[in-house]
Amino acid sequence: MIMEIKPYRHEVKYYECDRMGITHHSNYIRFMEEARVDWMDQLGFGFDRMEAEGVVSPVVAVDCRYRQPSTFKDVIEIVPMVDESTALKLIISYTMTVAGRIICTGTSTHCFMENGRPVSLEARFPEFYAKMMECTENK
Amino acid sequence: MIMEIKPYRHEVKYYECDRMGITHHSNYIRFMEEARVDWMDQLGFGFDRMEAEGVVSPVVAVDCRYRQPSTFKDVIEIVPMVDESTALKLIISYTMTVAGRIICTGTSTHCFMENGRPVSLEARFPEFYAKMMECTENK
Amino acid sequence: MIMEIKPYRHEVKYYECDRMGITHHSNYIRFMEEARVDWMDQLGFGFDRMEAEGVVSPVVAVDCRYRQPSTFKDVIEIVPMVDESTALKLIISYTMTVAGRIICTGTSTHCFMENGRPVSLEARFPEFYAKMMECTENK
Amino acid sequence: MIMEIKPYRHEVKYYECDRMGITHHSNYIRFMEEARVDWMDQLGFGFDRMEAEGVVSPVVAVDCRYRQPSTFKDVIEIVPMVDESTALKLIISYTMTVAGRIICTGTSTHCFMENGRPVSLEARFPEFYAKMMECTENK
Numbered sequence: 001m002i003m004e005i006k007p008y009r010h011e012v013k014y015y016e017c018d019r020m021g022i023t024h025h026s027n028y029i030r031f032m033e034e035a036r037v038d039w040m041d042q043l044g045f046g047f048d049r050m051e052a053e054g055v056v057s058p059v060v061a062v063d064c065r066y067r068q069p070s071t072f073k074d075v076i077e078i079v080p081m082v083d084e085s086t087a088l089k090l091i092i093s094y095t096m097t098v099a100g101r102i103i104c105t106g107t108s109t110h111c112f113m114e115n116g117r118p119v120s121l122e123a124r125f126p127e128f129y130a131k132m133m134e135c136t137e138n139k
Numbered sequence: 140m141i142m143e144i145k146p147y148r149h150e151v152k153y154y155e156c157d158r159m160g161i162t163h164h165s166n167y168i169r170f171m172e173e174a175r176v177d178w179m180d181q182l183g184f185g186f187d188r189m190e191a192e193g194v195v196s197p198v199v200a201v202d203c204r205y206r207q208p209s210t211f212k213d214v215i216e217i218v219p220m221v222d223e224s225t226a227l228k229l230i231i232s233y234t235m236t237v238a239g240r241i242i243c244t245g246t247s248t249h250c251f252m253e254n255g256r257p258v259s260l261e262a263r264f265p266e267f268y269a270k271m272m273e274c275t276e277n278k
Numbered sequence: 279m280i281m282e283i284k285p286y287r288h289e290v291k292y293y294e295c296d297r298m299g300i301t302h303h304s305n306y307i308r309f310m311e312e313a314r315v316d317w318m319d320q321l322g323f324g325f326d327r328m329e330a331e332g333v334v335s336p337v338v339a340v341d342c343r344y345r346q347p348s349t350f351k352d353v354i355e356i357v358p359m360v361d362e363s364t365a366l367k368l369i370i371s372y373t374m375t376v377a378g379r380i381i382c383t384g385t386s387t388h389c390f391m392e393n394g395r396p397v398s399l400e401a402r403f404p405e406f407y408a409k410m411m412e413c414t415e416n417k
Numbered sequence: 418m419i420m421e422i423k424p425y426r427h428e429v430k431y432y433e434c435d436r437m438g439i440t441h442h443s444n445y446i447r448f449m450e451e452a453r454v455d456w457m458d459q460l461g462f463g464f465d466r467m468e469a470e471g472v473v474s475p476v477v478a479v480d481c482r483y484r485q486p487s488t489f490k491d492v493i494e495i496v497p498m499v500d501e502s503t504a505l506k507l508i509i510s511y512t513m514t515v516a517g518r519i520i521c522t523g524t525s526t527h528c529f530m531e532n533g534r535p536v537s538l539e540a541r542f543p544e545f546y547a548k549m550m551e552c553t554e555n556k
Contacts, residue, residue: 026446063480165307202341
């Protein structure tokens with residue numbers, strides 16, 4: 001049975017908008033992190049649990065493509081998906097919509113480290129990895 | 140000889156301004172921290188050195204009074220001073236000016252902790268304390 | 279009939295925590311703004327409606343007293359109340375709790391401007407003013 | 418004569434560091450903006466002048482590759498360059514170093530709009546465009 005993942009919702013705050021009256025572009029990188037945290041919680045494997053197990057997951061790269069602006073009080077729905085997964089690297093993609101219209105897409109790339117050495121997510125947490133891999137675009 | 144403390148300068152960033160085109164009020168609390176860090180460095184006793192000695196200094200309270208707005212590219216000069224000092228509490232005041240005109244004043248209140256217990260700054264770091272006390276409004 | 283105001287809830291984000299692992303103190307000023315926006319919406323008189331009517335409401339002062347730290351994933355409940363109200367000034371108080379325990383209290387002070395001149399909230403928006411005044415600590 | 422562009426310097430602030438003790442990855446997007454503003458000022462054509470001429474320059478995309486962490490008090494030197502320039506699009510690359518070691522690289526992509534319509538930077542501001550094009554990696 002494929003689990004149901006709920007989109008993450010972020011309502012744009014007053015202080016997140018800039019002089020042009022729109023959400024400052026840097027904030028989307030933060031929204032992506034919020035959505036990733038929520039997604040991992042829904043998959044039953046939160047940041048905190050991973051940290052408690054001694055594994056940290058630095059962000060190696062991000063990119064973001066801004067399609068439409070958003071503004072104060074807009075509710076952005078964010079859907080994370082596995083974009084690519086190799087032995088030592090995980091790329092997550094994010095689709096961000098307001099009222100069903102895509103405003104922004106992005107990706108974040110992660111590696112996983114334990115005691116200062118790279119670790120394979122699949123080998124280290126096979127159950128979580130399997131669940132996560134259900135969230136791919138072409139399942 | 141009284142040491143010369145240079146005012147801290149913060150140039151307002153684009154992303155620090157809000158929809159009204161002015162510096163968002165929450166950012167002044169951050170500018171006060173920046174000025175405090177710089178001031179302690181100038182006094183020869185930086186955050187990092189204090190942390191290395193095992194003393195942490197939580198912020199207990201802040202207040203801020205906004206007199207004039209500032210905006211993108213304004214250079215804010217900030218002068219920290221000792222406002223009040225007791226055995227276990229230090230209150231620092233901040234005067235923030237743009238082109239010589241006061242735009243904001245504030246204070247931050249700190250205590251000092253070592254191994255989870257309050258510690259007297261004067262007893263623990265007498266030399267630093269003496270230097271710091273030269274930066275009072277009524278010296 | 280007195281209207282029921284729901285506390286505002288803010289879940290602490292990863293990027294809101296600092297090197298000490300706790301919510302950076304500057305962020306509480308932002309949480310207070312979030313709670314104020316939500317409160318005004320619940321009172322039926324949002325920021326946007328006030329702006330549409332040509333009235334802006336600058337923050338004149340803030341203060342914040344930090345009692346206990348909060349951290350990543352803590353859900354902070356914030357209850358705004360009218361602390362004081364005069365012809366030209368409104369002071370809102372905020373009580374912030376995590377799991378029923380007070381972690382932070384604060385206030386924000388506001389004036390109201392129309393066409394660059396101070397305006398009395400009570401005279402300009404009597405209905406909203408009346409509703410707001412029901413949210414006082416000693417009603 | 419080719420003009421001398423000075424690298425932009427950003428000293429990492431306490432509040433820019435996260436629970437892992439390193440600069441939160443979202444902040445580099447802001448540092449890139451700071452460097453871009455400074456670079457345009459050095460080229461004699463600041464954001465404010467462009468806005469005054471009625472041209473706005475939305476960010477269309479960003480990407481960032483994190484190579485080494487930075488932390489509190491690190492001074493990041495940022496060198497912006499023209500990465501690619503077409504009729505309607507400008508890509509700026511950023512090299513960020515601490516003490517001469519590359520910690521992060523990124524790009525930002527921009528278009529230029531006047532009265533809601535795309536405008537060619539080269540046609541609209543030929544002098545600025547020429548100066549800017551001197552800052553390319555293969556000049």
